Amino acid sequence: MTSRPTRLTGDELFSVGTTVRDFWAYALSDFQQNTARGALAEYLVARAVGAAGDRVEWDAYDVLAPDGTTIEVKTSGHSQAWARSGPAVIAFSGLxxxxxxxxxxxxxxxxxxxxxxxxxxxxxxxxxxxEPYDGLDIGRWLFHVVPGAVVAATGQGSMRLTTVIRLGGVPILWERLADAITAAAASSR
Known part of the structure; x- marks a missing residue:
């Protein structure tokens, strides 16, 4: 296994004179883009449960809670960075x-x-x-928490939000997320 690099602060300089923070602004400052939105959602879940450590891309789960609970985060949104016709279809893949x-x-x-x-x-x-998009307004997020065994029992590789709700994933705000994760983990065990 390779060792993980030292965590960057953003002030480090590339050999061409720009900073890591400049790169982050270029690549990840638009939270309406799907890649940045997904990473932000993982970050919000990690902060809610008090997870330490950095994101590991392509690991078997997205967040490891301090109590050992493994958490997978799936993300969608009503708004996209590109023009879309018709209503949004809120769906999640990679199940x-x-x-x-x-x-x-x-x-x-x-x-x-x-x-x-x-x-x-x-x-x-x-x-x-x-609506104007404000990626910093955490109140614009709703989280639906479902035990992993319930998700796996569906046999689905993707599902719409309506299915998530039918499985018990009621919408909650970030402030209640840690408690909902704890309850779902307890029912999974």
Whole structure:
């Protein structure tokens, strides 16, 4: 396994004279873009449960809570950075679903059977396409928490928000997220 680099502060300089912060502003400052929105949702979940450590891309789960609960975060939003016609379809992909799916485990650097996280958090940014987008307003997020076993039992690789709600994922605000994750993890065990 390779060692992780030292965590950057943003003040470090590239050899061309620009800073890491300049890169972050270029690549990740628009939270309406799907990649940045997903990373932000993972960050919000990690902060809610008090997780330490940095994000590990492509690990079998997105967040490891201090109590050992594994959390997978799926993200969608009513608004997109590009022009869209028609109403938003809130859907989430990358679920354990189909038989034979594998996951990479960062700890062992191996692939194995698809990991089913203890808890799935379906995060939805609620700003509509015709509203001004404020990626810093955490009150514009709703979180739907579902035990991992419930998600896995559907056999689905993707699902719409209506299914998440039918499975018990009621919408909650960030301030209640940690308690909802704890409750879902307890029901998974």
């Amino acid at each position: 354990p679903g189909r038989a034979g799916k594998t996951s990479w485990d960062a700890t062992t650097n191996t692939y194995g059977p698809a990991h089913v996280a203890d808890v799935y958090v379906f995060a939805v940014h609620t700003t509509s396409q015709d």
